[in-house]
Amino acid sequence: MSMLTELLTRHAADVPGAVALVARGDRVEVAAAGSADAGGTVPMARDSLFRIASLTKPIVAAAVMLLVDDGSLALDDPIARWLPELASPVVVRTPEGPVDDVVPAVRPITVEDLLTFRCGYGLAADMDLPAVDLLFQVLGHPAEARTLPPDEWVAALAQVPLLCQPGAAWLYDTPAELQGVLIARVSGRSLPEFLAERLFEPLGMADTGFSVPTPALGRFTSAYRRGAAGLVLADPPEGRWSGEPVFPSGGGGLVSTADDLLAFARFLLAEGRVGDHRLLTPESVRRMTTDQLTPAQRAAARVFLQGQGWGFGGSVDVEATAPWHVPGRYGWIGGAGTAAHLVPATGTVTVLLTQLQMTSPEPTPLMREFWACAAR
Numbered sequence: 001m002s003m004l005t006e007l008l009t010r011h012a013a014d015v016p017g018a019v020a021l022v023a024r025g026d027r028v029e030v031a032a033a034g035s036a037d038a039g040g041t042v043p044m045a046r047d048s049l050f051r052i053a054s055l056t057k058p059i060v061a062a063a064v065m066l067l068v069d070d071g072s073l074a075l076d077d078p079i080a081r082w083l084p085e086l087a088s089p090v091v092v093r094t095p096e097g098p099v100d101d102v103v104p105a106v107r108p109i110t111v112e113d114l115l116t117f118r119c120g121y122g123l124a125a126d127m128d129l130p131a132v133d134l135l136f137q138v139l140g141h142p143a144e145a146r147t148l149p150p151d152e153w154v155a156a157l158a159q160v161p162l163l164c165q166p167g168a169a170w171l172y173d174t175p176a177e178l179q180g181v182l183i184a185r186v187s188g189r190s191l192p193e194f195l196a197e198r199l200f201e202p203l204g205m206a207d208t209g210f211s212v213p214t215p216a217l218g219r220f221t222s223a224y225r226r227g228a229a230g231l232v233l234a235d236p237p238e239g240r241w242s243g244e245p246v247f248p249s250g251g252g253g254l255v256s257t258a259d260d261l262l263a264f265a266r267f268l269l270a271e272g273r274v275g276d277h278r279l280l281t282p283e284s285v286r287r288m289t290t291d292q293l294t295p296a297q298r299a300a301a302r303v304f305l306q307g308q309g310w311g312f313g314g315s316v317d318v319e320a321t322a323p324w325h326v327p328g329r330y331g332w333i334g335g336a337g338t339a340a341h342l343v344p345a346t347g348t349v350t351v352l353l354t355q356l357q358m359t360s361p362e363p364t365p366l367m368r369e370f371w372a373c374a375a376r
Contacts, residue, residue, distance in 0.1 A: 003373050004031035011366045015337065015354045016224065016231065017044035018366070021258040022374045023266075023349040030258060036221040036355070038231050046258060049212060049220040050353040051241065053252040053334030057176045058288070059199065059208075059264060060191075060250040061115055061313025064179050065284040066198050068111070072186050075115070075287075078108035082185040083178070085158040091120060092131050092161050099130050102161045109166045114175045114182065115312040116292040120162030121178070122171025125303040131163045135174065142173045143335060143357075145240055146247030150181045150191075153247055170293055170301040170310060173251045179313075180250025191248040202274050203267055205260040210248045212241050212255055220255070221355040223336060234357060252334065258351045265342040265349040268330070288312040289330040289344060304361045324371035333358075339367050350374045 004020045008031055011018070017034025036042040067073050073082075080087035086109060090102035105120070113119040123142070124132055138156050140146065148156060157178075163171060180191045187194045192210045200208050212220045220237040235241070241255055267273070268289065272280030291309030293301070298309055298318070308325070309316040317329040331341030337354035352370045363371075 002029060002031055003376075004029055004370075005033060007031075007366075007369055007373055008033035011369075014364075014366060015356045016040075017048075017221070018352065018354040019044060019046060019048055019050075019258045020353075020370055021262060021349070021351040023262055025347050028262070036219075038222065038224060038233070042218075044221070045219070047207070047219055048353075049207060049216060049255050049257055050338060050355060051221075051223055051235070051334075051336045052254050052256045052261070052338045052340075052353070053336035054173075054176075054332055055256070055261065055334045055338050055340050056250065056252050056254040057332055058313040058330075058340075059195070059254065060176055060179050060183070061288060062264075062268075062280065063183050063191075063195055063199060064111065064115060065280055065288060065312065067183065067186050069281050069284055073111055073182075075110065075112040077111050079111060079114065079119075079178070079182060080108055082182055083154055085154045089120065089158075089166075090161045091165055092163060095124070095126075095129050095131070095163055097130065099134050099161055105162060106165050107167070111182070113166050114179050117170050117172065117175045117310060118167050118293075118297070119175050119178065120164050120166050120168070120171070121157065121160070122163070122174040123304075124163060124169075124171055125300070129163065131161055134160050139174075142251060145245060146177075146249055149246055150184060150248075153177070154181055170297045170305070172301075172304050176251035176313070177249060180248060183250070191250060192244070199264075199279070200260075202277065202279060203260075203263045205256070205263055208254055208256040208260045210241075210253050210255075211244050212237070214242075217242065223355050223357065225357040226359065231356070252336075258353055261340045261351045262349055265331075265340065265351075269342055269344060269347055269349070288314070289316060289328070291316040291318050306361075306363070322368075322371070323375040324368075326375075333363060333367065337364065339363070339370075341371075348374065 223235040271282040314332040333339040
């Protein structure tokens with residue numbers, strides 16, 4: 001029994017099933033254990049489909065960089081050129097203050113502000129702040145399906161003040177949703193169409209998308225959350241992802257497989273190349289995978305980042321606080337119980353996919369043990 005299989009088997013009481021992948025160069029080890037459903041009727045497999053949640057964020061950031069490399073936009077461009085609804089943002093005078101006590105933003109929100117999650121919109125460590133509460137009221141919780149089409153969603157967001165000035169602080173999730181809308185408006189294509197044509201097809205990510213086609217539903221895992229009496233079904237295979245979404249979520253709307261995520265990671269490790277074809281410049285990949293935050297911004301975002309930094313769309317390890325925290329390690333975790341990282345210095349890729357929703361930003365014990373196993 002491999003170490004990965006042993007690890008997943010040891011956690012059989014914690015999650016219905018899981019797929020774990022570790023790649024070191026051309027060597028790939030994959031383990032699938034348990035069941036795709038809590039009833040134990042569908043064995044988990046290497047090609048099982050998962051809701052990858054926030055692992056969507058690095059993929060969408062890479063799509064923004066495709067447009068940067070095309071010359072369709074620049075990092076210092078104000079987003080108001082394409083999102084005129086956000087041309088005149090206002091900022092709450094103090095984070096703890098009322099949402100109607102505002103001042104003008106000192107400068108426009110830029111494309112780079114969205115990529116670094118420093119645009120002024122988003123979730124803070126204190127979810128009870130009035131501006132964050134209003135964000136929930138207007139847009140709904142990030143874990144729920146967005147009910148407004150993209151244009152209506154941006155119009156609604158424009159009624160919410162920024163929590164802080166553009167560039168001042170790292171705030172979670174909302175910037176990734178804005179990236180998705182930005183991609184659609186700049187390209188003139190829907191986000192699903194753009195990603196499929198410009199990323200998924202060239203990378204061979206045939207199982208990645210915003211919905212699961214009917215023939216593939218048999219490989220789609222059920223999603224669960226913990227309840228008082230055990231696991232509760234949160235979404236069945238024929239549920240939310242069985243049809244195209246009203247709002248394709250750039251923050252967490254994709255489904256994928258371990259091998260598709262490996263293909264994306266290898267693309268970044270190859271500095272933007274797929275075989276003999278270049279999709280991104282090395283400079284764009286370097287920007288994505290380099291920490292962009294100040295020490296104070298990292299410290300303020302510790303609830304989410306666990307002391308690490310942030311590049312474009314994903315975290316970047318800056319401190320070796322655990323055996324798996326290698327400076328330069330890039331990736332992210334998803335609230336659906338997913339994690340994917342790459343280490344440029346060693347060429348290592350790690351992917352862990354479960355279907356049990358997380359209850360906090362803190363990595364699960366299984367994630368930590370998996371990372372420790374992969375670091376040996």
